[in-house]
Amino acid sequence: MAAGVVNIRRDVDDKFYRYRMPLLMTKIEGKGNGIKTVIPNMSDVAHALSRPPTYPTKFFGSELGAQTSIDEKNDRYIVNGAHDAARLRELLDAFIDKFVLCAACKNPETDLILTKNEMIVRDCKACGVRSNIDMRHKLATYIIKNPPKKKGKGKKKGDGGHAEAPTPPGGDLISGGADRSSGSPDGDEGAESDDELTRRLKAEAAELNPEATLAKEDWSADTSPEAVKARMGALSAGVAGIALTNGGEADSDEDVDSPYSQLGRWTQENPGISAVEVFKKVQDLGLEKKHKAVQVLVQTLFTEDIVTEIPKYMPVFVKLVSSEKHQKALLGGVERFVGLTHPDLIPTIPKILMPFYQADVLDEEVVTQWGTHVSKKYVDKDTSKKVRKASEPFLKWLAEADDDDEEDDDE
Template identity: 40%
Template structure:
């Protein structure tokens, strides 16, 4: 069954339609996931890569996404109703597909990773504009432009080669030969004339509103430069930025409601897997067992993959170092709390227990922690059998 691309349109004869979104929930526990059916067909109707709406779902839900392009499998971790995903798809279409002028979906994206810009053009009304690059999905789009993307130097090089080929076919002069002088109408104006025009354009609005508008544009541009600049930093520097961000939320006493902001910042800095290490350092102390329950939602947003769970265990080791007298004997209980809260999987815990690591703490203390964890590991293996 098909639905309108723009479901707010009441015209029953609307030609812009797409297949209805269907999802199949598979797995259980930490491994539960929603496999979105017909993602490729929906994406074709929207003229967007199928990874874009899938990633958008992940950004909104704070969930992991997986793309198996070869087998047309597009997956969002967690259990989600088809109606909820369809409503999210409407929001994606409004932001990244529909023309802001005529609200038709006949648009193309023009991504320029070098300038960190995303353009939007409409084939129906001729509209051309720029998308706001602040939404989290835009970071993904800038890293993964559409295959038919015609922005940037690639298009210029292609056009240059095509022109050269046509020149040779038509017997035109080569680049080494002197071109004919331009006609009087084609002569470019002197540089100062162009500068005067630009100055005139800038000076058109002298009202407070115009000046404020220009300052907002400069401020937005500066934000984009800051965002792109952070990604050029080392992993350690980006983790430290996230640490300061989380610490500030805690100091301002708004940490309880900041889980969505934290995951957004982690995604922006591209350090999502390492985030549990940061969270556990800022949020946990000798009262860790109570704090696991209190901040469970914050950790669940990250601990859907094994790499993040490994960082959570390493973070636990660091907390034990700081509160060794109170926590060393409680290791089995802490691991049980994390396991019951769905923050850790059996496979990860057992794998961690097989070898003590000195990456974050001393080898001696790492071995002590592993010895203390043995009763829980034994119970886990027996329960699994």
């Protein structure tokens, strides 16, 4: 049976209260020492609160003194032991009070912000008050070490903090405000994801003053005949090898007429294109499930300003990267982009990897394995070593975060 919808603040009886969430549901599984409580609609509840589902799950574990199990890929959130729904709903109310509601106006429309000294504050979009979170709570440590998914809303324009690495950046916007909608708890976000992506990006584009944008931005390409010829010459050589690098084997049939080469040329010939246009082009070419398309986009979509451009195109990679093979192709594209095309950007590897990791496009295990194994699949051995050497600060940050998590679990 589907869960009902309740007010985010369950102490508010007003049926027209605009901040709503699904009623938290629970399911007991297992027997004896293996008994556990599964929360089947944790993702829906967390989405309504605009917080990652890992946060309330970890909060429950901390408050109950129980181990938690989180499988984000399969959308399973578990608290060890048998806990009834009423108890977990009470704890959810406590989580909302401590980590969602504004301390001043009690409005749930807040962002979580990390300050430079690694304090977490709730920034209320309703009244403008910033209120501190109790940093003594175990969840505060977890939040600092585990920034949530980025949604690409672009609320903090000019804030490049979320692309900084290797440490979680100070002043970084790490979660959006609460969901105002009172839609069905079952939700159909997955079915409408394309429309939501289109609406969001078009809305952001509509807010920009085209003249001011062109005057201030430096992403417009030199369209002189000489520049175009030079770009196309480099592209012909580069793109021809993009899709062909597959375990060191080249396919002579996949050259300038292959869909991958067409995609690469199109992105190069259309600088400044939107994320929506890129995804539609990938679909038109029938490449939305092809991991090589990810490699092509990394190599041809970005410029030397890749660090600031990644947030703009992150929705494309969120939709395209669906397997470990896709992730490895993305990392291979990064290797070729910085190793062959822009070697001066090799030191920025941590800043390039961090936003992809924070958006859950790259998994920790895949990045770690890549960073510790030199490969000649995409670039020569020396270049591969340089790229991985540059990634060490990011890999160290990942390892230290893991060590701290294990210590917390042991406690």
